[in-house]
Amino acid sequence: NAGVTQTPKFQVLKTGQSMTLQCAQDMNHNSMYWYRQDPGMGLRLIYYSASEGTTDKGEVPNGYNVSRLNKREFSLRLESAAPSQTSVYFCASSEQGRDEKLFFGSGTQLSVL
């Protein structure tokens, strides 16, 4: 049982390049999330998907797009990377419910030069 799998683990981009971060979960969870973590800022929600077929903006959606490909997979795309998007990105999933915990992937360290 792998849980939440993110790829790649590390990525270096030049300003203006595009890339897609992949995320898959094998726990049959309905809800999936993308967070970014910057030093001193905690985790900030970029986008989330309450269920297959739906996506919604979080706190910091500008510069990102997402796709909920199916129940298992939720991808995050940077169309034109900027240095301000240098961060650690975490994908997470959860059961539906008020007190359900988030299961996090291992993270992607992204640097934009």
Place this chain on the structure above:
Amino acid sequence: QKEVEQNSGPLSVPEGAIASLNCTYSDRGSQSFFWYRQYSGKSPELIMFIYSNGDKEDGRFTAQLNKASQYVSLLIRDSQPSDSATYLCAVNLLQIQGAQKLVFGQGTRLTINP
């Protein structure tokens, strides 16, 4: 004002003592409250959640919630070096179709000194 505030620390506590981590939040409509632990270079993992006023205990950990004061805390008794990590407070502001819109504090870095 940030929606969820934590003292970023670092907080240094001797081994065996009680570590006290605090968090305040601004939205009175917040429904539930979580403490996540994050080791350096790793992903966050849930320690506890609480949604009713008062205390909730789980082993060496106790979460305390005071909705009137908009305050949530985490106590770690008999602190161990393995408790050294960053502790993230998270508040569930809203549930949409079952998904959680958690807002995280900036985290408190805790160091337990042997």
